[in-house]
Amino acid sequence: MKAKITMEVTIMSIKWDEFFITGDPLILGSQIAIVLTMIGAVAGITYLKKWKYLWTEWLTTVDHKKIGMMYIISAVLMFFRGGMDGLLMKAQTAQPEMGFLDSQHYNEIFTTHGVIMILFMAMPFLIGLMNVVIPLQIGARDVAFPQLNALSFWLFFSGAMLFNISFVIGGSPDAGWTSYFPLAGKEFSPGIGNNFYAVALQIAGIGTLMTGINFIVTILKMRTKGMTLMKMPMFTWTTFVTSILIVAAFPIFTVALALMTFDRLYGTHFFTVSGGGMDMLWANLFWLWGHPEVYIVALPAFGIFSEVISTFSRKSLFGYKSMVFSILGIALLSMVVWVHHFYTMGSGPAVNSFFSITTMAIAIPTGVKMFNWLFTMRKGRIKISSAMLWALAFVPCFVIGGVTGVMLAMGAADYQYHNTLFLVAHFHYVLIPGVVFAVFAGLYYWWPKMFGFMLNEKIGKWHFWLFVIGFNVTFMPMFFLGLNGAVRRAYTYSAESGFAPLFMLSAIGSIILAAGFAVFCYNIYWSIRYADRNISSDPWDARTLEWSTASPVQFYNFAKLQEVKSLDPFWHMKKKNEGLTLYDSEIEEIHMPSNSWLPIYMGVIFGIAGFLLVFEWHIAAALAAIGIFAGLIIRSFDYNEGFHVKKDEIHRIENAWRKTEGEVHDHVS
Amino acid sequence: MKKILLSLTALLPLLVLSGCNMVVFEPQGPVARSITDLINWSLIWMLLVVVVVFGLFGYIVWKYRERPENKDYEPPEEHGSTLLEIIWTGIPILIVIALTIPTVKTLYALEEAPKGYEEKEPITIHVTSADWKWIFSYPEQGIETVNYVNIPEDTPVLFKMTSASTMQSFWVPALGGQKYTMPKMETEMYLVADNPGSYDGQNTNFNGRGYADMKFEVLAQTDEKFNEWLADVKETAPKLTESEYDDLLKPTHMGRLTFSNTHLEWVNHADPHSKAYTNPELYRGHGYQGKTFEEEDNYKSNQPNVMENHGQGGHDESEDNHGGDHNEH
Amino acid sequence: MIMSAKVDTSLPLEYQTEQDRMNILGFWVFLGAEIVLFATLFGVYGVLYERFAGGPTHKDIFVIKDVMIQTVLLLTSSFTMGIAIFEMRRHNLKGLIIWLVITLALGAGFLFMEINEFIHYAHEGATMQTSAFLSSLFVLLGTHGAHVTLGIGWATMVIIQLLKRGLTPTTARKTFIIGLYWHFLDVVWIFIFTFVYLKGLVA
Ligand code: HEM
Ligand SMILES: [Cu+2]
């Protein structure tokens, strides 16, 4: 074995040549890039004397808006990483028998791509938007547990960093984002790569679970006066249902990952081949979480589309009630379809029939939503802004994802599609329109609310067209490749297979897609530098409460808590011209929570303990875990009651933004 | 919108071009044909859905888009319509029913020998998937092949499948759907080939470094040719020994092998109490190495580092710690 | 924290401020997640509980007498926790603390028995690594035991705060929540007792 033969450099009994991944130009390049970026960042912040600002305004913040922005920034970075993985894969398969990546690298890359895209891109992007928007939409001043919210973020961030570091230290997981056993067990994957999967996802998952709890309580308890459940904006509804799904599904993943950790680190026999373990138990647990997870990311995305479509059609949402019932229906059904991921396991025709039917049934409420969106636009006046473009493109693209989903749902037919590129094309047609389009729509839509200026609409259109065309060109050919027998996760294929032209087309598509993403980054840069700062707090003539306060939103959100009488409350307030002015007599002192260093401390210590556990240094990990308990104890004894914002200050802040409102420019035309 | 449609239509010729030789649409046996029929049936309905939704979408967006002329138009307050909700809940339900019935029928039918072949005595072939090769045992005929399987045409073949290592999936798209092979479990599948011919088979369930090349050939022959081949194998092929078999199960790629006995004589991996043939040491790759656990029922090679070459094209994969280039296969 | 601390004195101490009400609701939701977590572990045990892989079976290792003692200890502790909360409602700080301490002592007794049980199993050659059955048994019991351990540590923190600060809406809320947690662990144990021990001995 080569690993044994190569020189073993051991200092402090650590094999450093195994610790740092060596011998690959791609990885060496990233290692150097990471070190340089880190040095650059530290030097830059020091030079600009921004450490204190960073610490007090961001790292220790408990403000839901800032936490939301940190989520979004991390998600964009992770999108970059996951996208690079995607491009590498497309480059490797552009031609038959390419030697660009070897099989081990390809395996690592699709594994990290899948995990990062779903858990470290889609989830935080949506949770970020939820954080920014939900308290504002329900007319509240923060979430129910602001400090817990910060802890959620830092745990997610810590998990994401731990997972990403595996690329350069220790070795990446390589058993697929599903990490099926027995392959992912020690019997077939003795390297520590898959420990990263088990531990990093656990840490991030705990953060997500707490987000779920937080938003359930926030939405149940903190809605402003008069906002009954059936008067909640659709994005709030979907966030609520998603939070319930998180609480119902994530503990299953917690358990599954814990058992995986035990199998890999302590030699138990849950999923092993030997000792009576059962590999399919993992597949069941994974998808019991994994399928609801797909809806955990899809539902808030549906909510975003509902807001955007309604705003830019200047109409209230068509069939609000049936929209609510359809999300509830989707959520319920999503818990009873998991077996469709392994019809081919031979569970018998009765089981497969049952799950075929439940899976196809999900198409019904989804179809209802689709038609309601279409009829929201009907008789409207559709303003095709960048945000709206994403919502529009969503409709046809998602329909393709949906109908191929129904085809896959048919158990018997799935015997031919399963594990082929047809499946890969399908879920990208669901996840990219369903999640990526949605977060882009949401970002263009809420950007002015977050930062007080808009993203450039013209560059936005370039971003849109490149991305959407690139997306279709990349993934449409995969349907046909799959039907022609091309399997997923294969790092290469033979020239005789005849797959080459479509693979090449798909690779070209991914370059267009990447160009779209680059334009998006450029748009952010351009807008930060040049965009007009003098815009109204309601640039889209929107309908919900977040638009009734300043842009960017003052730290206490609302000087006075609104009373709501109907759906689309802000729209009606504007129409009737009531409740828009703030009177001196209405200003009261506002109580706000203080910043805290504990959440970031917990994130760091979880990251350290996790890292040590990944390397199977159990004693060191246990020592680090003491730090976790110390944090919990400190929290228990923490009686910080927050602070009060004085009337004067509220007065000053409110005057500042309400005065300029008269003389703003209308940017949407 | 226009551009989306444009890009979609640009893909159409490709669809047609490649459509004429997509293996799933060219079934070579009754099992695959029944699935293709089901797929075609679903395609009709899905096309209908696509046409309706795309049409409605195009019409609405075009008609109600903001134009300089309608700047003053204030859309009406509208909250929904029960009738419409019933329509677009009801019709999808009908479509789902239309898809469910043939799906369930096909699901049940696929568990048995295909229609019209019930009379014909099926032949049984045991499939054992290992990393990264396929082992086929013919218990009735007493022979074993690796990475290829010969079958008589027009005869139902019952594959009894299991795995000696990770979970894999057995797929011959021209002849039928796929099914997993799992250690200590047995799954079954019927396949029939209409005509003599060579069909590609492969693993679709990712199982590590050698996954992409885990392929095999199904060769359907006339009865006469098949019997000739059987007789020839029995006469000329060597016997497989237990220790050779142990080596065979190591994570390697290899060419084709043929034996005049079967490994079922000493182990059937489908048996839940069969010993596990795993040796984690052979799966070490790059990166930091973790601790492994020694199991009582685990297979341990005396000399994990030394591997003999087997027959044609044998190649020691475990030497190649980085996954390596498999292009030479 | 966000709502200005409007205090509604007509309610029990722990429910008097909006923030405290939210904390309690949040904890209920958390218990919902805990139910899913334990349900999953029970499911895993249910799937693997006859996979002995040649190792010891239920009957070989379960000692019903010890399990009965554990059960009595934990059930009693749930009862004493109830009394503690009752004393809290009566604003009797001393009674509250005394009953809390008794509860924790019973909990510690339970833990002691459980650790002994594990040592006994190990002596019989039944460890987490022996078979799938034992892996799932140890992880199910261990997760419950770890919860009890955490509960004891956490309740100790709360007692210290009660001693330092007396009964305030905040300390009352903390006490109430740890009470909920404790009862929950008791319910989980009843399930373990039934579906693990009784079923194992009957089967
Ligand atoms: C941005 C452009 C993207 C490109 C170019 C891309 C490309 C790919 C490719 C080539 C594969 C592997 C195909 C195979 O060999 O099996 C893949 C797998 C996958 N992708 Fe993407 N993808 C993109 C975006 C996304 C997004 C946004 C998501 C999720 C939100 C996503 C989720 C996944 C998942 C879950 C897998 C399966 C990984 C596995 O097999 O374990 N991808 N993608
Ligand atoms: Cu699913």
Ligand SMILES: [Cu+2]
């Ligand atoms: Cu199985």
